[in-house]
Amino acid sequence: MANSTFDAQTISNSLKAAKHQPRKRFGQNFLHDGSVIRQIVDSIRLKRDDNLIEIGPGMGALTEPLLAEVEAMTVVELDRDLADSLRIRIGANSHPNFTIIKDNAMHVDYRELYSEERGKLRVVGNLPYNISTPILFHLLSYADVIQDMHFMLQKEVVERITADVGSKTYGRLSVIMQYHCDTDYLLTVPRGAFNPPPKVTSAVFRLTPHINKPVVAEDEDYFAIVVRETFNHRRKTLRAIFKKSTLLPTLSEDDFAACGIDPQARPETLSVKDFANLSNHARHLDV
Numbered sequence: 001m002a003n004s005t006f007d008a009q010t011i012s013n014s015l016k017a018a019k020h021q022p023r024k025r026f027g028q029n030f031l032h033d034g035s036v037i038r039q040i041v042d043s044i045r046l047k048r049d050d051n052l053i054e055i056g057p058g059m060g061a062l063t064e065p066l067l068a069e070v071e072a073m074t075v076v077e078l079d080r081d082l083a084d085s086l087r088i089r090i091g092a093n094s095h096p097n098f099t100i101i102k103d104n105a106m107h108v109d110y111r112e113l114y115s116e117e118r119g120k121l122r123v124v125g126n127l128p129y130n131i132s133t134p135i136l137f138h139l140l141s142y143a144d145v146i147q148d149m150h151f152m153l154q155k156e157v158v159e160r161i162t163a164d165v166g167s168k169t170y171g172r173l174s175v176i177m178q179y180h181c182d183t184d185y186l187l188t189v190p191r192g193a194f195n196p197p198p199k200v201t202s203a204v205f206r207l208t209p210h211i212n213k214p215v216v217a218e219d220e221d222y223f224a225i226v227v228r229e230t231f232n233h234r235r236k237t238l239r240a241i242f243k244k245s246t247l248l249p250t251l252s253e254d255d256f257a258a259c260g261i262d263p264q265a266r267p268e269t270l271s272v273k274d275f276a277n278l279s280n281h282a283r284h285l286d287v
């Protein structure tokens with residue numbers, strides 16, 4: 001496919017034509033760098049019959065090149081003005097398989113977009129940074145109907161999501177996301193690729209929900225509490241964290257040994273499997 005026609009001038013003209021002032025409260029930073037747009041679209045490796053969903057299409061910088069690659073696509077846009085101008089620009093009538101949902105992505109029931117015939121969802125979005133983590137958690141609750149997700153977020157958040165155990169950025173977000181999905185850092189995107197430029201550098205990453213989780217927490221809510229409580233005190237040893245916490249039981253040497261974990265270890269050295277072992281063991285003990 002030819003390079004995207006979405007250069008800085010096109011976006012700037014589109015914004016003017018739509019008399020659209022980027023709205024801070026909706027996290028509106030529009031992509032205008034054609035080569036970045038092409039790299040993002042290529043990284044998704046779409047097939048014609050994919051069930052593609054874009055969150056926050058904005059002025060359509062990603063939407064148009066994405067739509068060129070698939071037979072059907074649904075977009076979810078909160079800003080009604082942008083959704084209306086997208087309908088006109090893309091010509092929803094001439095694209096019977098292009099659907100615009102004017103709604104908050106946090107309120108969408110993604111299960112309704114799935115069917116055996118359409119297949120699992122492939123979700124894409126240059127996400128509004130102000131609500132990025134809640135949107136990710138909302139989508140994780142639909143992991144069984146999602147094939148994969150490609151998102152752009154602040155580089156710092158992407159580094160945390162994709163961090164390896166033991167690294168400086170490994171934390172709660174890494175463990176929870178990696179419990180549910182394979183995570184891949186794909187590309188770094190400079191501030192200048194957007195209009196207006198955001199304050200920080202961005203990055204694109206892929207989340208692929210596990211079909212069969214390699215590690216199973218018997219109680220996922222309790223697992224999330226263990227992860228949160230331990231990383232709230234990431235400088236302390238696990239022995240001290242469990243002793244001090246009002247939500248977790250005090251663990252004996254035998255308890256730690258049963259989980260195969262050194263009580264002197266600190267949270268960032270624990271793998272997802274270690275956290276699952278700890279929570280599966282601790283949930284049976286009295287606090």
Ligand SMILES: C[S@@+](CC[C@H](N)C(=O)[O-])C[C@H]1O[C@@H](n2cnc3c(N)ncnc32)[C@H](O)[C@@H]1O
Nearest residue numbers: 026029030031056057058078079104105126128
């Ligand atoms: C960072 S902009 C990206 C726009 C476009 N995809 C691009 O790359 O140029 C985020 C987009 O998400 C929309 N948005 C913000 N909050 C939203 C929400 N809760 N649900 C759906 N869309 C939202 C904004 O209006 C905006 O169009």
